[in-house]
Amino acid sequence: MLQRRDFIKALSACGAAGLIPATLPRPALGSVRSYQLTAGKSAFNITGPEQADTDMWLYNDTCPGPLLRLRRGDIVRAAVTNQLDVPTTVHWHGIRNINDMDGVADLTQAPIAPGESFTYEFPVNHSGTFWYHAHTMSWEQVARGLYGPLIVDADDDPVTDHDICLMIDDWRLDKAGQIHQSSLGSLHDWSHAGRLGNWLTVNAQSDPAFPVKRRARIRLRLINAANARVLTLRFDGVEAQLVALDGAPCRTEYVTKITLAPAQRADIICDLVAEKAVIRETSTGTDYPAGQLVATPELGGATAPKDVINTTRVPPLPDLSQARHILLHMQGGAMGNLTEARYDGAVLPLRELAQKHKKLWAFNGQVGDYSNIFAEIKRGTVISLDVVNDTAWPHAMHLHGHHFWVMADDPTAILPSGQRDTWLMQPQERASLVFLADNPGLWLFHCHMLEHAAAGMGAVLLID
Ligand SMILES: [Cu+2]
Numbered sequence: 001m002l003q004r005r006d007f008i009k010a011l012s013a014c015g016a017a018g019l020i021p022a023t024l025p026r027p028a029l030g031s032v033r034s035y036q037l038t039a040g041k042s043a044f045n046i047t048g049p050e051q052a053d054t055d056m057w058l059y060n061d062t063c064p065g066p067l068l069r070l071r072r073g074d075i076v077r078a079a080v081t082n083q084l085d086v087p088t089t090v091h092w093h094g095i096r097n098i099n100d101m102d103g104v105a106d107l108t109q110a111p112i113a114p115g116e117s118f119t120y121e122f123p124v125n126h127s128g129t130f131w132y133h134a135h136t137m138s139w140e141q142v143a144r145g146l147y148g149p150l151i152v153d154a155d156d157d158p159v160t161d162h163d164i165c166l167m168i169d170d171w172r173l174d175k176a177g178q179i180h181q182s183s184l185g186s187l188h189d190w191s192h193a194g195r196l197g198n199w200l201t202v203n204a205q206s207d208p209a210f211p212v213k214r215r216a217r218i219r220l221r222l223i224n225a226a227n228a229r230v231l232t233l234r235f236d237g238v239e240a241q242l243v244a245l246d247g248a249p250c251r252t253e254y255v256t257k258i259t260l261a262p263a264q265r266a267d268i269i270c271d272l273v274a275e276k277a278v279i280r281e282t283s284t285g286t287d288y289p290a291g292q293l294v295a296t297p298e299l300g301g302a303t304a305p306k307d308v309i310n311t312t313r314v315p316p317l318p319d320l321s322q323a324r325h326i327l328l329h330m331q332g333g334a335m336g337n338l339t340e341a342r343y344d345g346a347v348l349p350l351r352e353l354a355q356k357h358k359k360l361w362a363f364n365g366q367v368g369d370y371s372n373i374f375a376e377i378k379r380g381t382v383i384s385l386d387v388v389n390d391t392a393w394p395h396a397m398h399l400h401g402h403h404f405w406v407m408a409d410d411p412t413a414i415l416p417s418g419q420r421d422t423w424l425m426q427p428q429e430r431a432s433l434v435f436l437a438d439n440p441g442l443w444l445f446h447c448h449m450l451e452h453a454a455a456g457m458g459a460v461l462l463i464d
Pocket of ligand 1: 394395396448449453
């Protein structure tokens with residue numbers, strides 16, 4: 001038995017914030033996987049062992065929320081109980097879900113009232129890295145900690161020595177290390193870049209160290225859980241092959257860094273080529289330590305073969321000759337060109353929209369709201385959402401219920417080789433998001449800078 005004192009010694013020998021089991025447990029084969037998730041108020045330490053706990057809203061009192069790990073073909077049965085004072089729902093981000101189970105309050109379900117429960121039940125038919133998060137006032141509920149990872153394994157996953165999920169967030173904390181309250185809902189954030197934080201965590205820790213076998217092959221699953229921060233992660237000490245984006249396979253390529261917009265994921269197969277690998281977050285021009293993979297001889301030797309990964313599961317682009325094009329002109333925000341927009345049946349000047357209704361963004365002159373169907377689509381149609389970001393801000397555009405291919409007019413644009421569920425669009429960028437509308441229901445297309453979504457940057461697509 002390891003004594004507590006020895007354990008503390010082992011921790012400090014590690015030299016960083018904590019020691020985490022490097023290999024996630026894999027479930028045995030099965031079909032229905034039952035989970036209990038309770039959304040509630042909780043205190044949790046995200047600022048380090050010398051600091052006080054932070055008051056948060058969490059699933060099952062843990063940050064991130066519990067890992068839900070399944071096999072492709074399983075059925076999730078998640079009973080969600082709301083112990084908050086406000087309504088909530090859970091969205092299963094990236095899952096090509098049954099519409100009723102998509103978790104968008106007031107669109108696909110009634111919100112779960114305080115004290116009430118709702119059971120989500122749906123199959124997972126695609127393997128990869130996904131996540132779940134609150135989808136009721138998500139700009140506040142996600143900022144307070146209501147999210148967790150969801151991983152779907154498959155028999156044809158590459159063999160690795162370790163499988164590590166890194167859920168990255170930038171919290172906005174006050175001087176006492178508490179969630180910065182007075183800026184929640186700030187009109188400035190909603191009209192600019194969204195709520196950017198000042199405290200970076202990976203799995204709720206600062207620069208966690210993961211012990212791994214020497215020369216190990218590690219699958220890293222990176223999830224950006226921030227409200228609005230676009231992360232750039234650089235990897236030193238590993239040879240890294242990117243194998244999936246947003247839970248969908250992509251053509252394998254060697255990478256040394258990766259950019260992840262809010263809600264995006266990347267799966268990377270890393271071969272350790274030094275005593276330790278260092279991951280840094282570099283988006284602001286300053287390097288922040290984000291995590292380390294530390295070769296630990298006691299764990300024994302690595303056994304996973306160091307093959308070049310051949311991705312064979314990238315689905316081909318659908319036939320575009322019959323595609324229906326839907327133009328989506330994004331306007332609004334600070335330093336933008338939106339002067340007026342339709343909201344709640346009336347055309348209102350931007351000043352009134354902002355001051356009276358806290359609405360700042362529009363698609364095709366319409367402020368997003370769930371009572372307004374942006375497009376009705378016949379099931380089975382190939383859709384090209386031709387999106388123009390005519391604003392001064394980047395936006396992370398997320399489509400519910402489907403993955404899409406990304407195409408652009410710009411021949412120099414670097415486009416993903418596989419499908420995505422969230423695409424970062426730079427100011428003045430145009431992109432066509434192409435998908436087969438094969439999943440019936442009311443699906444949201446919105447910015448995942450959560451403050452932008454709250455301020456009108458969303459549209460409902462009806463597929464039937
Ligand atoms: Cu946005």
